[in-house]
Amino acid sequence: METQPPQIPIEKTPNSRLRELDRDEIPFGKIFGDHMLTATYAEGKWRDVKIVPYGPLELSPASSALHYGQAIFEGMKAYKSGAGEPLLFRPRDNFKRINQSADRLCMPPIDESVFMDGLAALIRLDADWIPNKKGSVLYIRPVYFATDESVGLKPSDSYKFVILTCPVGAYYSHPVKLIVTDQYVRAFEGGTGAAKVAGNYAASLLADREAKAKGYDNVIWLDGIHRKYIEECGTMNLAFVIDGVVVTPKLTGTILAGITRDSVLTLFRDWGIPVEERAIAIDEVAEACGSGTLTEAFGMGTAATIAHISTIGYQGRDLILPPVTERKLGNRVLQALEDIKTGKCEDPHGWIDRV
Numbered sequence: 001m002e003t004q005p006p007q008i009p010i011e012k013t014p015n016s017r018l019r020e021l022d023r024d025e026i027p028f029g030k031i032f033g034d035h036m037l038t039a040t041y042a043e044g045k046w047r048d049v050k051i052v053p054y055g056p057l058e059l060s061p062a063s064s065a066l067h068y069g070q071a072i073f074e075g076m077k078a079y080k081s082g083a084g085e086p087l088l089f090r091p092r093d094n095f096k097r098i099n100q101s102a103d104r105l106c107m108p109p110i111d112e113s114v115f116m117d118g119l120a121a122l123i124r125l126d127a128d129w130i131p132n133k134k135g136s137v138l139y140i141r142p143v144y145f146a147t148d149e150s151v152g153l154k155p156s157d158s159y160k161f162v163i164l165t166c167p168v169g170a171y172y173s174h175p176v177k178l179i180v181t182d183q184y185v186r187a188f189e190g191g192t193g194a195a196k197v198a199g200n201y202a203a204s205l206l207a208d209r210e211a212k213a214k215g216y217d218n219v220i221w222l223d224g225i226h227r228k229y230i231e232e233c234g235t236m237n238l239a240f241v242i243d244g245v246v247v248t249p250k251l252t253g254t255i256l257a258g259i260t261r262d263s264v265l266t267l268f269r270d271w272g273i274p275v276e277e278r279a280i281a282i283d284e285v286a287e288a289c290g291s292g293t294l295t296e297a298f299g300m301g302t303a304a305t306i307a308h309i310s311t312i313g314y315q316g317r318d319l320i321l322p323p324v325t326e327r328k329l330g331n332r333v334l335q336a337l338e339d340i341k342t343g344k345c346e347d348p349h350g351w352i353d354r355v
């Protein structure tokens with residue numbers, strides 16, 4: 001006999017804000033769906049899992065996440081099929097990754113039913129918030145943080161898990177200009193670089209601000225020891241096409257194991273395109289750019305999908321990459337992912353979850 005997951009209590013909002021959403025003008029991450037999932041961890045158990053109207057949480061100023069940074073999150077998206085059915089892309093991988101991040105910060109794992117059933121119930125309820133418009137989707141932000149009312153460094157005994165949603169347009173509306181930072185470091189081996197830890201992002205803000213002040217969109221991080229090998233970008237993994245080979249930094253524990261990165265590499269391998277996961281020095285990229293063997297470079301991430309890189313600022317000069325119209329691999333994989341995510345084509349790897 002099949003057992004049904006327990007029903008998650010739902011308190012519906014009496015005042016939907018959906019009508020106020022201007023689908024032609026959706027800013028990234030500023031408008032939130034009508035509802036959110038909340039769950040509490042206390043006394044060794046997940047409890048009080050419910051869906052409520054989106055709104056403020058009550059929080060003690062002594063909450064340990066605010067002081068010691070036990071806070072992690074995920075980022076994923078809901079899409080609509082041509083028939084209007086809500087689709088999620090590889091949500092189980094986000095579930096696995098949030099628990100890897102939790103493990104790194106001494107936080108208890110989230111129950112699969114809390115994450116997966118809660119997510120499905122929320123997206124089913126707010127499915128009308130998935131903008132049915134090219135380039136726009138519903139971004140989903142699971143966030144998990146410590147709530148012990150206690151000032152004293154130790155893993156918290158109590159936590160809050162929340163899933164909120166926001167309709168979003170394109171993260172980057174143009175090919176991106178990135179700058180290599182040799183002044184700041186994002187992560188070291190043994191650190192938290194491979195976890196989706198809130199503090200990683202706080203620590204990246206200064207470099208990001210300085211990059212923007214110089215007219216770049218974001219930073220390329222180098223490894224902390226040699227300051228030579230490419231790591232990743234602020235919100236994306238990176239890939240370079242050199243001599244027809246797709247080269248991307250290997251997962252060594254200092255970069256996030258991106259779900260988009262894995263999907264892109266899987267598709268390229270399916271298509272018989274050579275892929276190398278290895279250390280890649282920024283000087284190798286600069287030389288390949290100079291000799292014309294660097295034909296493409298792009299970022300890979302849930303928010304940005306495939307973001308073509310137009311320019312790389314390095315040692316005071318700009319490496320200029322070929323025009324985006326010539327980017328055969330980046331454009332092909334962008335389209336293929338889009339088609340899989342919206343149910344337009346076959347899903348050979350079982351990446352799509354129907355809620």
Ligand SMILES: Cc1ncc(COP(=O)(O)O)c(C=O)c1O
Pocket residue numbers: 075232233234235236237256257258259260261300301302303
């Ligand atoms: C630092 C960092 N690297 C890479 C990624 C890409 O990961 P994913 O493809 O799972 O979104 C992200 C986005 O989540 C990120 O924040």
